[in-house]
Amino acid sequence: MVLQPDVFVVVPAFNEAEAIGAVLDELRPTGATVVVVDDCSSDTTATVAADGGAIVLRHIVNRGQGAAIQTGVTYALRRGARIVITFDSDGQHDAADLAALVAPIVGRDADIVLGSRFLEPRSAIPPRRRALLKLAVLFTRLTSGLQVTDAHNGLRAFSRRAAATIDIKLDRMAHASELMDQIRRSGLRYAEVPVRVRYTPYARRKGQRGVHALRVAFDYLVGRWVR
Amino acid sequence: MTNFQTIALVLAAILFAATLAAAAARAINRRAAFAWIALWIAAAVAIARPSITIAVAHFLGIGRGADLVFYCAILGMLIALFVIYLRFKRLEREITTIVRHLALRDEEAAEAASSEKAR
Numbered sequence: 001m002v003l004q005p006d007v008f009v010v011v012p013a014f015n016e017a018e019a020i021g022a023v024l025d026e027l028r029p030t031g032a033t034v035v036v037v038d039d040c041s042s043d044t045t046a047t048v049a050a051d052g053g054a055i056v057l058r059h060i061v062n063r064g065q066g067a068a069i070q071t072g073v074t075y076a077l078r079r080g081a082r083i084v085i086t087f088d089s090d091g092q093h094d095a096a097d098l099a100a101l102v103a104p105i106v107g108r109d110a111d112i113v114l115g116s117r118f119l120e121p122r123s124a125i126p127p128r129r130r131a132l133l134k135l136a137v138l139f140t141r142l143t144s145g146l147q148v149t150d151a152h153n154g155l156r157a158f159s160r161r162a163a164a165t166i167d168i169k170l171d172r173m174a175h176a177s178e179l180m181d182q183i184r185r186s187g188l189r190y191a192e193v194p195v196r197v198r199y200t201p202y203a204r205r206k207g208q209r210g211v212h213a214l215r216v217a218f219d220y221l222v223g224r225w226v227r
Numbered sequence: 228m229t230n231f232q233t234i235a236l237v238l239a240a241i242l243f244a245a246t247l248a249a250a251a252a253r254a255i256n257r258r259a260a261f262a263w264i265a266l267w268i269a270a271a272v273a274i275a276r277p278s279i280t281i282a283v284a285h286f287l288g289i290g291r292g293a294d295l296v297f298y299c300a301i302l303g304m305l306i307a308l309f310v311i312y313l314r315f316k317r318l319e320r321e322i323t324t325i326v327r328h329l330a331l332r333d334e335e336a337a338e339a340a341s342s343e344k345a346r
Contacts, residue, residue: 037330057330063323071327075334171323222316 003032003098008081010072011036011054012065013089017043019202024052026095027087035075036089037068045089066175070168077163084163088154092203097195101157104191111162111188114148115155115195123197126204132213139217144180148192152176155195162188173208174220181224228275235274243267 009032013020020036027034036049040062049056057071069086076084083102087093097115104110117123118133125133133152140151156179158166165186170178183190208216243264250260273280273296280292289295 055334057334059326059330061322061326063326067323067327071330074327075331078331169320171319225313 003030003102004082005031005033006080006082007032007085007102008072008076008079008083009034009085009087009098010069010076011049011087011089012039012068012072013037013041013045013049014039014062014065014068015041015043015045016089016206017041017045017048019091019206020045020089021048021052023087023089023091023093024049024054028053030095030098032085032098033076033079033081035072037072037075039063039065039068064172066168066173066178067171069175073158073163073166073168077160081163082160084158084160086154086156086158090203090206091200092197092207093155094196094198097155097193098157100193101155101195104193105157105159109189110191111159112166112183112190113157114150114190114192115153116148116150116192117153117195117197118149119192120194120196123195124199125197126199129199129204136213140177140180143177143220144184146180146184146190148180148190150192151180153195153197162186170219170223172219173212173216174223177216177220178223232274236271239267239271239274243271 009027009030011020011023011027011034013036016023024034024036034052034054036045036052036054036056038046038049038056038058040059046056046058055075057075059068059071072086073084083105085098085101087095093115101113101115104113117125118137133150137149137151141147165188166179166182168175168178246255246260246263246267249255250257255263273292277292280295284290284292284295287295289298
């Protein structure tokens with residue numbers, strides 16, 4: 001697949017030394033510029049990422065996924081990115097989906113493209129995960145008013161204009177809901193494309209537990225009040 | 228006057244003086260100083276003339292003056308907790324801004340150093 005170097009792939013990573021090497025091996029042939037934001041990992045994530053040919057930004061204090069993504073996006077914009085993609089570091093996403101993900105932006109049909117595992121029949125979503133994610137989608141539809149099918153997918157693409165408009169302020173996991181709010185308020189055009197999510201044993205072990213959902217919802221609701 | 232009243236009033240007077248000193252030294256801003264001074268005066272009045280709190284309590288339908296003071300104290304602490312929580316959130320955001328700034332600056336420095344070496 002051919003992506004130009006002015007397509008930046010931002011990979012937020014926290015203690016992903018085990019998995020991030022394979023992720024970068026998958027991203028390298030795409031031709032995009034890969035930026036890993038190491039969120040103060042205690043393992044060798046930063047070294048593995050640098051060896052994997054990525055530009056590595058390092059948070060000196062752990063600030064959470066939302067913060068790491070915003071750092072990567074800010075960096076990409078400064079380096080003249082035309083398109084910014086966010087891509088998880090645990091190996092759950094498939095680099096083969098990137099071409100379809102950027103297509104609506106290249107074709108000027110959308111400013112933001114959201115990956116949706118629920119539109120993709122090949123996503124073998126574990127039943128409990130599916131139930132939780134569906135609840136989260138319902139929550140997002142109620143709070144943001146956006147009729148998305150998958151609100152918590154880490155694979156997204158932003159046009160330069162969209163990336164510059166979005167400003168993620170919620171440091172931890174509530175940034176996904178915050179993003180939906182910002183999309184609606186900004187009036188940016190969004191599209192959803194089917195993407196595959198690989199539920200590897202590793203990704204499932206590292207992933208968010210169901211009990212965290214309440215904390216995330218609380219962070220989000222408080223975040224709406226704090227400036 | 229009971230011993231309790233004497234001790235509590237002396238304490239309120241000390242806190243009152245400490246607040247004035249802090250305000251004079253600009254350790255706290257004017258608005259905070261007024262709020263604290265109002266609190267110490269209210270406390271002193273409630274201690275010296277318990278009949279006033281009883282009257283206010285009865286007016287509100289609360290049985291005892293001590294209960295009124297107790298409820299007000301709990302309410303005040305909850306408000307303080309909430310204000311501190313919001314301030315804490317804001318502080319977290321500010322930390323993130325600093326961490327982000329450093330991450331970007333460190334990368335820029337490394338980039339400059341490596342291009343220097345290449346030359």
